[in-house]
Amino acid sequence: MAALTMNRSWKKVFDEFKEFMWNPKTREFMGRTGSSWALIIIFYLVFYAVLSGIFALCLYVMLQTIDHNYPKYEDRLSYPGLMIRPNIPSLQITFNRQNTTWQPYVDGINTALQDYNQSTQQQRGIDCTFQGYFRQDNITTPKQACQFTRDLLGNCSGLDDTTYGYANGTPCVLIKMNRVIHFLPELIPKFSNSSITISCTGKNDNLLGSRVYFPSTNQNMGSIDLKYYPYYGQWAQPNYTQPFVAVQFLNLTQNMDHNVECLVNAGNIVNDNDRDKFQGRVYFTLRSNS
Numbered sequence: 001m002a003a004l005t006m007n008r009s010w011k012k013v014f015d016e017f018k019e020f021m022w023n024p025k026t027r028e029f030m031g032r033t034g035s036s037w038a039l040i041i042i043f044y045l046v047f048y049a050v051l052s053g054i055f056a057l058c059l060y061v062m063l064q065t066i067d068h069n070y071p072k073y074e075d076r077l078s079y080p081g082l083m084i085r086p087n088i089p090s091l092q093i094t095f096n097r098q099n100t101t102w103q104p105y106v107d108g109i110n111t112a113l114q115d116y117n118q119s120t121q122q123q124r125g126i127d128c129t130f131q132g133y134f135r136q137d138n139i140t141t142p143k144q145a146c147q148f149t150r151d152l153l154g155n156c157s158g159l160d161d162t163t164y165g166y167a168n169g170t171p172c173v174l175i176k177m178n179r180v181i182h183f184l185p186e187l188i189p190k191f192s193n194s195s196i197t198i199s200c201t202g203k204n205d206n207l208l209g210s211r212v213y214f215p216s217t218n219q220n221m222g223s224i225d226l227k228y229y230p231y232y233g234q235w236a237q238p239n240y241t242q243p244f245v246a247v248q249f250l251n252l253t254q255n256m257d258h259n260v261e262c263l264v265n266a267g268n269i270v271n272d273n274d275r276d277k278f279q280g281r282v283y284f285t286l287r288s289n290s
Ligand SMILES: *[C@@H]1O[C@H](CO)[C@@H](O)[C@H](O)[C@H]1NC(C)=O
Pocket: 096, 098, 099, 100, 101, 290
């Protein structure tokens, strides 16, 4: 009895559905006549065409306001920070000159300098002999780059001493200033009239011993020539080579941690901000064991 009622109601549902799909009396497909369907399809076609038109227009207008050479929204530091190479997250360099505990640091410097061979630089950049900034504001992209070749790093170039001093207990550390697009560092005339300068001091400076910089000013400070600025960004200046300053520690007192602070000296870079310890400076620990 129950099965029969169910069957009957099932058949009813099926018939109603069939009639909904195609009603021969009114000639309606899914409740609408052909012309009604045609109208609704045309309506949606026009509707979506207009919608995508508006979207494309918005996108087009947005893209017109974008300058490929300059990020529209910059959340980066407006003052550059400093970094060291070898790139060690702990900023602690500890080695023993007798065995190859320094090999990771040597590898790190090799990696940092892999594009700095003369042959590579001659392909990528031009030999800039002028003084001052290398402004290319009115030059279409790609913009040119000044060469920075390994040999500028003197005894830290890896050309004569492939261990960058580590095997002699006179380690080299490379310092670079982070790139900030369009930034023009300003000179401090009492230090140099052609470059900004970098200097490193130890917390206990006498025990840190004497140090030399490559390239350097005649006051024994590291020097970064103004011709490497401004940087126009990866898109506009793909061949840009970041300049380095190498500092070599010649008379490190052995078996102790040296806390080293390196600063960049430029008229418009803050390097003593208590709240940002990496603005215009960098700290690392250096230890040579014996
Ligand atoms: C390097 O040599 C020192 C002693 O000269 C030793 O204490 C240390 O364990 C050695 N390290 C490695 C990785 O061989």
